[in-house]
Amino acid sequence: MNAVASQGLATTPETYDWPGIEQSLDAQGNAVLPSLLTAGQCDGLAALYAREDGYRARIVMARHGFGRGEYKYFAYPLPPLLDQLRHALYPRLAPIANRWNRQLKIGAQYPHDLDAYLRRCHEAGQTRPTPLILQYGEGDYNCLHQDLYGDHVFPLQVAILLSEPGRDFTGGEFIMTELSNKGHRADVVALRKGDAVVFTVNQRPAMGRRGTRKVAMRHGVSRIRSGHRHTVGLIFHDAK
Numbered sequence: 001m002n003a004v005a006s007q008g009l010a011t012t013p014e015t016y017d018w019p020g021i022e023q024s025l026d027a028q029g030n031a032v033l034p035s036l037l038t039a040g041q042c043d044g045l046a047a048l049y050a051r052e053d054g055y056r057a058r059i060v061m062a063r064h065g066f067g068r069g070e071y072k073y074f075a076y077p078l079p080p081l082l083d084q085l086r087h088a089l090y091p092r093l094a095p096i097a098n099r100w101n102r103q104l105k106i107g108a109q110y111p112h113d114l115d116a117y118l119r120r121c122h123e124a125g126q127t128r129p130t131p132l133i134l135q136y137g138e139g140d141y142n143c144l145h146q147d148l149y150g151d152h153v154f155p156l157q158v159a160i161l162l163s164e165p166g167r168d169f170t171g172g173e174f175i176m177t178e179l180s181n182k183g184h185r186a187d188v189v190a191l192r193k194g195d196a197v198v199f200t201v202n203q204r205p206a207m208g209r210r211g212t213r214k215v216a217m218r219h220g221v222s223r224i225r226s227g228h229r230h231t232v233g234l235i236f237h238d239a240k
């Protein structure tokens, strides 16, 4: 399973415009991290899909009403590159998560360090790893959903596109919807191979003239018109 060595990231999280990312998360509930992985790292991860070892579960989405396509949850230890990314991104996102919870009047606050947060999840019985890899073919899609796996929820997550739109597949856009007292709208997040999107797991605060509103968000993937699409998902809370 350790075929994808920790060869270093294409772009280290420090080089991103974090104030800009935070602004986009506040305004839209999502933000793009361009070129988080190299094409070679994407291909190495996508090639792991076919392997039998290194996973705790395989989910065929149609069997659960989740859409069409399939995914696998990685077992611990995660592939080093994903473990490194999960640890590198978490401390950037925890301050935003803490502010969002304060604005939403949610009591939970997150420690600065992922290992401390995972200890909290594990002590509460959320011990199973949630990072996953997804595989879609022609006609597949991912229904709008929220990745909640227990009482402990880290409010931001990351998905990385491992395939090149227009070449490896057509259709298959990453979609977010938001529902609040201001209406119900959709956003399509344009990604290239190697790009990641940081996005809201369940709720985000939105500032309005009358103070903070609560916006409920879901994500999904539109129908793949042709070809194959792979993604990796990094969720920071573990599962019951």
Ligand SMILES: O=C(O)CCC(=O)C(=O)O
Pocket: 134, 142, 147, 158, 159, 174, 219, 220, 221, 231, 232, 233, 234
């Ligand atoms: O395939 C995608 O772009 C979305 C995957 C997803 O639902 C997730 O990472 O939680």
Ligand SMILES: [Fe+2]
Pocket: 145, 146, 147, 219, 233
């Ligand atoms: Fe998801």
